[in-house]
Amino acid sequence: MLHNFKLGTKFNLLLVSVFLIGILISGAALAAILNRSAENQVTNKALILIQAMNSVRNYTSTQVNPLLKDRLKTEPEFLAQTVPGYSAREVFENLRSNKEYSDFFYNEATLNPTNRRDLADDYEKGLIERFRSDQNLKELTGFRTFPGGNLYYIARPIAVKSQSCLECHSTPEAAPKSLIATYGRSGGFGWQLNEIVGAQIISVPASEVVNTTRQSLLLVMSAVGGVFAITILLINLMLRQAVIKPLNRMAMVAHDVSVGKLDSEFQQTSHDEIGVLAAAFNRMKLSLSMAMEMLNKQQ
Template identity: 35%
Template sequence: MRLSLAVKFNLVFLAVFVVGFVSAGFAARELLRRAAIEETVQNARVLMEAAGAAQNYTATQVTPLLQTQLKYSFVPQSVPAFSAVETLMTLEKHLAGYSYRSTMLNPTNPRDRPSDWEADVIRHLHDKPELKEIVGLRDTPTGQNLYIARPNRITDAACMECHSVPSRAPKTLIDKYGPDNGFNWAMHDVIGADFVSVPMALPVARSDAVLRTFLASLLGVFVLLLVALNVMVHLLVTRRIRALSRAADQASLGQLDGADFGERGRDEIASLAASFARMKTSLVEAFKMIEA
């Protein structure tokens, strides 16, 4: 099968583009997913900092104001961890998929009891007190989840008033939660952890959306480039070569007067046309000498 120069050029260009397109797609996919995961981790850390700020505000500003009330009935809002959870539940409405939990191995409030995997993370943080944060992935029935965990330590001696032994705890606390949970904590010990979790489907979906836009843009650039190069090849190469070919055919048939090699310019095709023109002149002179 005979292929024209333009077709060969397009085939080579298409092959190069396909290789580049696939390579760029794989590279961009990995980079975008990595960036999306890093962004998700950063957002999770912001949530974690917000939780810490809520706990600190409650401990320093709210709890002291409720001391009188606590003598008559226990107010959960006086507990820093409770306030952080309630505050973050409001933020979670604006950050779809993100979830925050403050869990303890021996919690006062049953809702703060960790799941099995959270308990494993807490024990790991307890065994390695030098760790300030853990970032990991875990499999769930709905897919992988990315999580950040930070240890909870008892650093304020005031906490021991409620969590050392039941006999020292406020009666209102015992009345609400009982004497069996949330006691025998030790100062500076890791008693739990704060968790922020987010499904991996969220960062993956964001990165895939950006990837589709990137690949569509790359494809658009390729189409425009292909059209521009084809026009350029037609105007600067194939059209001129066809003109030279027609003139050469006429010269080969003896129609030297109709063979026009008048190609202008200084490029290679113009140089070739000048060579053909000199050959035509030589042939004309040779025929004249023969006829004479």
């Protein structure tokens, strides 16, 4: 079927085929690169948030808790503001009122928490166990599935670094009375110094990563498509001017010569392949004219 097409059509089909193959290969590679880039952008933002939450935790441990810990023995209810994890969670929820961070979620998932709100689910327990089994593992990232959609998460281990933490988490007998009155004696005890008891987890809907990748990919592919369209147009103009028009003129002259109009001329001043073909065609026409003249004389 291709032999019925004109030269320009064949050439355009070849270019489009090459473009489509190239765009499929490069698009797949570019999508992977952009997806990784989007993950890195989200991760960098999340890591800044984790550092901020760690600063809140440290402030609570070193400045808030010393001021209020004596009241824990006399207050009827436990002062949760003395707990670093509680302070970090509350500060983060306040931060989420900012539109830029409204899609981020913060959790301090714990295997054996005092507050059942912090109890790790089965997936989070798996992350914590990985941190516990490999003390050199400092961070985990990935996607997890929820009924409302997938989440992209960044998790870091939480370890008992201070002896002061054990005042509330060693045994029920050593814990403040207000803590027992508020949360009971069943959870949050038996912790050991330097033990990994939970994980800091910041997560964001996976659509955040997907949408960022999709927008970047669409922008790049649009630019590539535009450049390709302009390239096709310029190549077609050059092909028409340098190849197709000279060949059409040469075909017209050949037709005239074939019907006896030997005075038809074809002028081609270029020195490229078309020029060489034109020169050979003119020599053939001259030879044919001389042969016809000799034949006429003999007759």
